[in-house]
Amino acid sequence: MSQTLKQPRNSTERAGFRVDLQGLRALAVLLVMCYHIWFSKVSGGVDIFLMLSAFFLTSSTARRIARGQRPPLVDGWLHRFSRxxxxxxxxxxGVVIAAWIILPSTRWLELIDQSSASLFYWQNWYLSDHQVDYYAFNTASASPLQHFWSLSVQGQIFILWPLVLAGSALIWKKFFSRHNFAWVAGSAFGAIFIGSLAFSIYITATNQQVAYFHTGARLWEFALGSLLALALPWLSSLPEKIRRFGGWAGLLTVIGSGAVLDVQGQFPGFMALVPTVAAALVIAAPAPRSWTNPSGLLSLSPLVKLGDLSYGMYLWHWPLLVFYLEVSGKQKASFLAGTVLILVSIAASWCATKFIEKPAIAWQASASFSRLIPQSGFKLIAQFAAVAVGLGVASLPVMAWENNVEHRRAMAAAQTATDNPGANATEGWDPSPTSLVLPLATELDSEWQTPGEVCEGAAAPDDERIRFCEQGGTFDGGAPDLVLLGDSHMQHWSAAASAMIEEAGGSWILVYEPGCRYGSDADRVKETCSDFQDAAQDYVADLAPEMVLTTASKTVARPDAMLRSPGEQEILVDNYEAMIQPLLDAGSRVIAMRDTPRYSYSIPECVDSNKDNFANCDGSVGYALNSVNPVEKFLDSRDYGDQVVSLDMTGLLCPEGVCKAVIGNVLTYLDDSHLSKTFVLSAKNQFASSFKEATNWE
Known part of the structure; x- marks a missing residue:
């Protein structure tokens, strides 16, 4: 972003340098900061940065090619990345050290990966790959390195663009040397612009979360900057009144587009043309510093000075905001807090620019190793050293952090069952002070329960609307003994249920759809859920298993608009009776299971922050669950006999009316509502006992 946001101090002394574009950089980064900090949204300023970076790169390289000089490749890459x-x-x-100290360990692995991704310019691809995952953790928690996505895209373009320019120069010299180089390069960038914009519009409409970070969907913004650089001499010949009017209109649009447009939800499709074309109008406006031109406003000394610091301001403001919100526990910054964050970002940028960046640039320009090495050769060596040292030094704390995680894994693996008995903890059991709570907060991704193999043979669903199906145990060609049917709240009991069936020599099938409670009409607003419920009903009825285990009630985590507690809101699944009838008609018994309590916070994160007092993370069963089990109330008003029975595991999770975050040195939950596999496996005997008592199954 350095090429986008700043120039060396002496750049203002070079002929043709536009001081007002320093002010445009500053304005863009201030918009980014203000919208991030005060409005929790994005402004379109980053799109302007991306366009400007290509504008400056293409301008300087095209001038060099037009003078008959070779386009810089290796030396150009080193020049930019060394800055x-x-x-x-x-x-x-700074982020690694602060995150290690401040953020809960549930987020460590993600940030370790993002640190490397940010450092080596592929953060945008990391974020693209992790945006739409039902089982991803902390999707609502912002990463302090998330803003590096734009730097990664820019870094990728800084590698690609010189190649495009070099290829254009080669074609120009061989075939079109009588013509202006701008026509050849403009044709290449025009093709990139059209192809990328078409792709951007398509992928933004079909998968906007991926499109936002996709390099291919952003290429056209860089191509627009390059086309502007090549066309600027022609644009400068247009009447000044037209360019002046366009410049002011563009400046007002740059300032207001973030407030008017849904940048985060609709970009980078055709809507991103608004701020980028607006910035292009500002650049094409008359450059003399007159108050009749936008350049007069943008050339104000404070804006120009902030333009020198804008790269660092962009780098620092986002992690400062994330850590402030984490420490303060607030959802957003107040006006005063936001003002302080902006001032601190400016100060941090000033320090880093003065004491890190400028000395590094000065060293590259002035020092020499030996008279035997030409100055140009030394400069390349110095730039390569700056890149290598920067990458190496920043990698050290990342590796130290990763080693710490591995050390904790080794310690956890060395613990015995007596250190973490989970549901088998006896009264008076006292864990060793050095014992770690399991599962480790860094290992929660492996705590989702899929205990069997993908359904195959006679158990394989023919209907493609059933996406998730697991099977296990001994199949003898007949119907399975048990089918677990529902959503992730049925899935999170599957490790215990499957162990119970397999120990009895039986067979089982788990068929589920995340976020889709079986029998719930309310969940049918999602097409995948509606399809699943219809398909699963037919699939299970055709199987005609001995027993079907479903989640029959529905819990919530928070009070509603009428201030009813979560317990007061627990109800029977709204269309449960009608949806189980075909299963009963097929001869199956239905075990109607009460839902588990939900929390309004992440249990692992709470435990991580309350290592000395896990009780701070416990909940009240009276607050979380209805005083009367909705399943029992439903069965009391029906005459199902023993064909439909109730199963309630609340006593296991909430002994003596307290819903425990940690039982037997084991996390009961892996997030705010799903049980951990480690705990469920520790409770398999208790589950089997309750199941057999409810069903009289042997």
Whole structure:
């Protein structure tokens, strides 16, 4: 972003340098900061940065090619990255240290990966790959390195764009040397612009979360900047009144587009043309510093000075905001707190620019190793050293953090069952002070329960609307002994249920759809859920298993608009009776299970923050669940006999009316509502006992 946001101090002394574009950088980054900090949204300023970076790169390279000089490749890459990396490395080091100390360990692995992704310019692809995952953790918690996505896209373009320019120069010299180089390069960038914009519009409409971070969906913004650089001499010949009017209109649009447009939800499709074309109008406006031109406003000394610091301001403001919100426990910054964050970001940028970036640039320009090495050769060596040192130094705390995680894994693996008995903890049991709570908060991704193999043979669903199906145990060609049917709240008991059936020599099937409670008409608003319920009903009825286990009640985590507690809101699944009837008609018994309590916070994160007092993370069963089990109330008003029975595991999770976050040194939950596999496996005997008592099954 350095090429986008700042120039060396002496750049203002070079002929043709536009001071007002320094002010445009500053304005863009201030918009980004204000919208992030005060409005929790994005402004379109980053799109302007991306366009500007290509504008400057193409301008300088095209001038060089037009003079008959070769386009810089290796030296150009080293020049840019030797300026980008020092400040970025400092920010990443600061984020790693702060995150290690401040953030809960549930987020460590993600940030370790993001630290490397940010440092090596593929953060945008990391975020793209992790945006739409039902089982992803902390999707609502912002990463302090999330803003590096734009730097990653820009870094990728800084590698690609010189190749495009070099290829254009080669074609120009061989075939079109009589023509202006701008026509050849403009044709290449025009093709990139059209292809990328078409792709951006398509992928934004079909998968906007991926499109936002996709390099291919952003190429056109860079191509627009390059086309503007090549066309600027022609644009400068247009009447000044037209360019002046366009410049003011563009400046007002740049300032207001973030407030008017849904940047985060509709970009980078055709809507991103609004801020980028607006910035292009500002650049094409008359450059003399007159108050009749936008350049007069943008050339104000404070804006120009902030333009020198804007790269660092962008780097620092986001992690400062994330850590402030984490420490304060607030959802957003107040006006005063936001003002302080902006001032601190400016100060941090000033320090990093003065004491890190400028000395590194000065060293590259002035020092020498030996008279035997030409100055140009040394400069390349110095730039390579700056890149290598920056990457190496920033990698050290990342590796130390990762080693700490591995050490904790080794300690956890060395613990015995007596250190973490879970549901088998006896009264008076006292864990060792050095014993770690399991599962480790860094290992929660492995705590989702899928205990069997993908359904196959006679158990394989023919209907493609059933996406998730597991099977296990001994199949003898007949119907399975047990089918677990429902959503993730049925899935999270599957480790215990499958163990019970397999120990009895039986067979089982788990068929589920995340976020789709079987029998719930309310969940049918999602097409995948509606399809699943219809398909699963037919599938299970055709199987005609001996027993079908379903989740029959529905819990919530928070009070509603009428201030009813979660317990007061617990009800029977709204269309449960009608949906189980075909299963009963097929001869199956239905075990109607009460839902588990839900929390309004992450249990692992709470436990991680309350290592000395896990009780701070416990809940009240009276608050979380209805005083009368909705399943029992339903069965009392029906005459199902023993064909439909109730199963309630509340006593296991909430002994003596307290819903425990940790039982027997084991986390009961892996997030705010799903049980951990480690705990469920520790409770398999208790589950089997309750199941057999409810069903009289042997």
């Amino acid at each position: 980008l990396i020092p400040q970025a490395a400092v920010v990443i080091i």
